[in-house]
Amino acid sequence: MTLDAWLRNRAGWLLMPLVLTNVPLAVLILPWVMLLGRDVAQRHLLLQLVALALAGAGQMSVWSWASARMPTFRGLAAGRLTSTPAVRLQALAELRRLPMALSLASGVSWFITPLAVGLAIVLLADAEMTFVARMFSVSVLVSPLSATVVALLTANRTNEAGDWLADGLPPHDVVATAPGVDWGVQGRMVSFTVLLTAVPVVIASDIARRSIERSVEVLASVAPELRHAAADALWTELAIRLGVFGLMAIAFAVFAASAGGRNLAHPLRQLAAQAGRLARGELGRPRVVSADGEVWRVTGVFALLHERLAGVVDRIVGAGRGITAASASLAATSRRSEATATEQAAALNQTSATTEELARSARQIAASAGSVLELAQRTLEAANQGTDDAAAFQAAVDRMKQDNRSIASAVDRLQRRVQQIGRIVELINTVADRSDLLALSAELEGTRAGEVGRGFSLVGSEMRRLAENVLESTAEVEELIAEIRDATIRTAEATERGGVLTDKGTALADDVTAALLRVAELAEETSSQVRTITLATQQQKSGTDQLAEAMAEILAGTQRDLAVTHRLAEVNQQLLGLSASLQEAVSRFSGPRGDA
Numbered sequence: 001m002t003l004d005a006w007l008r009n010r011a012g013w014l015l016m017p018l019v020l021t022n023v024p025l026a027v028l029i030l031p032w033v034m035l036l037g038r039d040v041a042q043r044h045l046l047l048q049l050v051a052l053a054l055a056g057a058g059q060m061s062v063w064s065w066a067s068a069r070m071p072t073f074r075g076l077a078a079g080r081l082t083s084t085p086a087v088r089l090q091a092l093a094e095l096r097r098l099p100m101a102l103s104l105a106s107g108v109s110w111f112i113t114p115l116a117v118g119l120a121i122v123l124l125a126d127a128e129m130t131f132v133a134r135m136f137s138v139s140v141l142v143s144p145l146s147a148t149v150v151a152l153l154t155a156n157r158t159n160e161a162g163d164w165l166a167d168g169l170p171p172h173d174v175v176a177t178a179p180g181v182d183w184g185v186q187g188r189m190v191s192f193t194v195l196l197t198a199v200p201v202v203i204a205s206d207i208a209r210r211s212i213e214r215s216v217e218v219l220a221s222v223a224p225e226l227r228h229a230a231a232d233a234l235w236t237e238l239a240i241r242l243g244v245f246g247l248m249a250i251a252f253a254v255f256a257a258s259a260g261g262r263n264l265a266h267p268l269r270q271l272a273a274q275a276g277r278l279a280r281g282e283l284g285r286p287r288v289v290s291a292d293g294e295v296w297r298v299t300g301v302f303a304l305l306h307e308r309l310a311g312v313v314d315r316i317v318g319a320g321r322g323i324t325a326a327s328a329s330l331a332a333t334s335r336r337s338e339a340t341a342t343e344q345a346a347a348l349n350q351t352s353a354t355t356e357e358l359a360r361s362a363r364q365i366a367a368s369a370g371s372v373l374e375l376a377q378r379t380l381e382a383a384n385q386g387t388d389d390a391a392a393f394q395a396a397v398d399r400m401k402q403d404n405r406s407i408a409s410a411v412d413r414l415q416r417r418v419q420q421i422g423r424i425v426e427l428i429n430t431v432a433d434r435s436d437l438l439a440l441s442a443e444l445e446g447t448r449a450g451e452v453g454r455g456f457s458l459v460g461s462e463m464r465r466l467a468e469n470v471l472e473s474t475a476e477v478e479e480l481i482a483e484i485r486d487a488t489i490r491t492a493e494a495t496e497r498g499g500v501l502t503d504k505g506t507a508l509a510d511d512v513t514a515a516l517l518r519v520a521e522l523a524e525e526t527s528s529q530v531r532t533i534t535l536a537t538q539q540q541k542s543g544t545d546q547l548a549e550a551m552a553e554i555l556a557g558t559q560r561d562l563a564v565t566h567r568l569a570e571v572n573q574q575l576l577g578l579s580a581s582l583q584e585a586v587s588r589f590s591g592p593r594g595d596a
Contacts, residue, residue, distance in 0.1 A: 102154045
């Protein structure tokens with residue numbers, strides 16, 4: 001059944017406790033009231049009708065007054081208002097105040113109506129003022145009993161209506177509709193028990209006393225021989241009167257006690273059912289069970305606890321998904337880093353081999369330069385062998401030129417490899433920076449998760465430390481690359497000078513071949529040029545040795561980066577395990593609250 005269908009014509013249903021309480025209560029005290037006004041009632045039947053009219057008018061006034069105090073609920077029941085959350089909360093606030101308001105109104109009505117009846121009879125029938133005092137006793141006894149029973153019956157109905165209105169509303173908004181003043185369960189039940197016990201006893205005692213007084217008057221007015229029979233008749237009348245009153249009092253007490261028991265037991269049963277579902281992991285939708293007094297506060301606190309527990313579970317599930325996503329991202333990043341590191345290691349191995357080859361070439365150039373120097377000396381000593389020596393010199397110069405080309409090519413390849421290494425280092429820096437940020441986020445999420453995320457926070461801290469180590473290592477690699485770049489520049493300059501010198505040597509060899517007569521003159525110049533070449537090749541050899549050492553250090557750093565990447569993959573596996581444990585921990589909770 002929908003809320004709108006249930007609410008239809010419920011305004012009168014909420015006020016029916018007035019009728020269900022006051023009509024049986026009026027029937028219960030009718031024998032006593034008739035006994036109190038026996039002499040007046042026998043003389044003035046019209047006054048009885050006046051009394052009934054006053055009582056009816058009082059109850060109708062209470063009905064109208066109470067109906068006016070719940071305009072929002074009446075609008076919903078009549079279909080004039082749409083059941084939006086704001087309207088439902090306003091109707092809930094009206095319902096929370098209705099039991100106490102209707103109780104006070106019913107009590108005041110029962111207090112005023114008997115006094116009004118007494119005063120009317122005194123004024124219209126010239127009755128004694130003692131009759132007003134008798135009716136005042138009716139007011140004093142019946143008014144609190146009516147107020148208490150009306151409050152219990154009305155609370156049962158407002159609680160049922162409140163459950164319908166509160167369904168689907170935020171618990172904290174529903175709890176905020178509670179009235180500021182409440183009798184409390186203990187005070188209500190104590191007053192209910194005392195009144196339900198004391199009022200019938202007092203009325204029965206007064207009925208017995210007044211019946212005995214009347215019996216004494218009757219017995220005094222009859223003949224002595226008839227007194228025994230009259231006494232039996234009067235005793236039978238008293239027994240019947242008290243018996244009927246007692247049965248009606250018991251029936252009314254059972255009726256009122258069932259209302260009081262339902263007022264306590266029904267919300268507690270609903271609360272126990274909610275607690276059982278929560279214990280089984282069925283979160284469901286938090287709902288406030290409508291109740292009164294301390295039970296209302298307990299159900300409100302339980303609903304807020306339920307709502308917060310559902311929120312915590314949702315946040316834990318979200319954190320688990322975030323961990324899983326972050327772990328997947330870290331796994332992809334670590335795989336890319338591992339592949340990059342592997343490629344970098346292979347490139348560095350190739351670069352290192354090239355550097356070794358360059359060093360060997362430099363040593364060969366140095367050895368060749370020594371040979372050329374020795375050849376120049378022999379040429380100077382034996383110019384007559386100039387042709388043969390010039391041919392040998394030409395061959396040596398050609399080899400030197402080829403070696404210079406090899407050196408230039410190797411230097412060019414080295415520069416490109418160094419640039420590749422620089423880009424790889426930049427990629428590693430980027431990966432390390434992102435890993436550091438992800439680790440920091442993971443550490444914060446772990447700290448926010450409390451004890452559950454403690455292990456996750458430690459893993460995040462370890463990841464940050466590893467990322468910082470990677471950044472430090474890449475900084476060292478960048479310094480080494482800068483040194484390699486400087487060395488290659490110097491090597492390139494040296495090879496250019498060597499190329500110039502070899503060109504000059506070639507020209508010189510051509511001149512020697514063309515003009516052997518100038519061999520002796522040019523031999524000294526050739527010797528000087530060869531010494532210059534020797535010095536350049538020594539410098540080149542020193543530079544290539546340094547380059548080889550730098551490449552070895554870069555290779556070692558790359559191996560360390562690869563180890564860090566493997567460690568990052570292990571940490572990522574630990575994160576995935578932690579995420580799985582977290583998902584398993586919250587998987588026992590289920591309910592319509594998202595994708596949990």
